[in-house]
Amino acid sequence: MKSYSVTIEKDEEGYLGRECPECEKYFKIKPGTGVPDFSDCYCPYCRHLGPQDHFWTKQQIEYAQSVAINKVSGDLLDMMKKMEAKPKRNQFISIGISVKGKPTPIAYYSELELEEKIECKNCALQYAIYGAFGYCPDCAEHNxxxxxxxxxxxxxxxxxxxxxxxxxxxxxxxxxxxxxxxxxxxxxxxxxxxxxxxxxxxxxxxxxxxxxxxxxxxxxxxxxxxxxxxxxxxxxxxxxxxxxxxxxxxxxxxxxxxxxxxxxxxxxxxxxxxxxxxxxxxxxxxxxxxxxxxx
The missing domain is CATH 1.20.120 (Four Helix Bundle (Hemerythrin (Met), subunit A))
Known part of the structure; x- marks a missing residue:
């Protein structure tokens, strides 16, 4: 089975969007700051704790799925184009094959702007949230x-x-x-x-x-x-x-x-x-x- 890898890009300031699987609220973190190789993540709003890969946003998941489908549909079109054939002349019955179409479009997105950007004084993680108060997604220190x-x-x-x-x-x-x-x-x-x-x-x-x-x-x-x-x-x-x-x-x-x-x-x-x-x-x-x- 063929597999595809999809890179989720950070925004212009280096922040990566996150969405809590529990309360579904949006926040951002700056990878490379905070606790090194921290595998789990806290929601800054409800303090739900879970693996980092549980905090993808709906837009990121939709984008990743669309990239994979785009590649699959592109590969399928390429394979079918190799089967193209023109009808032969002077034949009583001759069938030609022509393939048309484009790969499925990609659902691009952009990260949202948030109200408060914070660098945790406890672990130095840089994160952004709605409102003003919240928990650090790395160490859970309340700000x-x-x-x-x-x-x-x-x-x-x-x-x-x-x-x-x-x-x-x-x-x-x-x-x-x-x-x-x-x-x-x-x-x-x-x-x-x-x-x-x-x-x-x-x-x-x-x-x-x-x-x-x-x-x-x-x-x-x-x-x-x-x-x-x-x-x-x-x-x-x-x-x-x-x-x-x-x-x-x-x-x-x-x-x-x-x-x-x-x-x-x-x-x-x-x-x-x-x-x-x-x-x-x-x-x-x-x-x-x-x-x-x-x-």
Missing amino acids: SQQIVEGNFGLVLKILDLAKSASPEVNSKLIENGLEDCISAFDGFARERCSEEYPKLSFQNIVVAKEKLDKFGIDIVDGLSGSEWDFVVAQFQKRHLLAHKMGVVDEEYIKKTGCHPAQLGKKVLITEVDVMSLISHLKVIVANLSKHIQRS
Whole structure:
């Protein structure tokens, strides 16, 4: 029996499309990165584990089948063309054979563009997924901590850009930096806790801390009392930016101990505030990653 080999090509950036046989979601990996000669693959979405050759996409399988059929039909046509014959002249009965046709067309495809490209900090596999959070297809390391720390890094870059901006733009970039780092933390914390504590919100970090305290999880381990108070104050500043145009209200004064004379004034946010908040949030992120594991 004749056999045919089909090469599945990588995309322009070197990624190979994959599809989970369990949840049927699409992702990509870059062969040559990650664990050498890793024979099994994890789905970054549902963490299904199976052999690499179980993760071909439907388009790749259709393409491979069409290539094989194209070769078979081409070989068959070539064989039949060798049997072609013209009718002989001056014969009472003469039959000619003519072969026409083309090999079956190939079903070409292209890999899809995905939203998040990640290099696993644990095994260095480069992979791409929909959304932001997922498991490494090689080592199953969840990327939530890596993603939030990457976002913190982007905020620090924004603060660097703010230094050379006009006073108005500088102030706005610093405010955006505060909002962005808290949003990144909130997204990480919700994702990290989604399996064990699916209804837990971190918009109000004080309430979240109190709820996790009941389960023996101390998210502020490593922070002093004054550092924790500082974190709480920055979350309250973010609330003012989001809902009060940054104007100090009575609730802010009550929750932060701010001087009553600040009532009605614009809340002050500095570059140092944002940088210190990122430093403290990294401690909380590490605590959550340590005590709450993704299954």
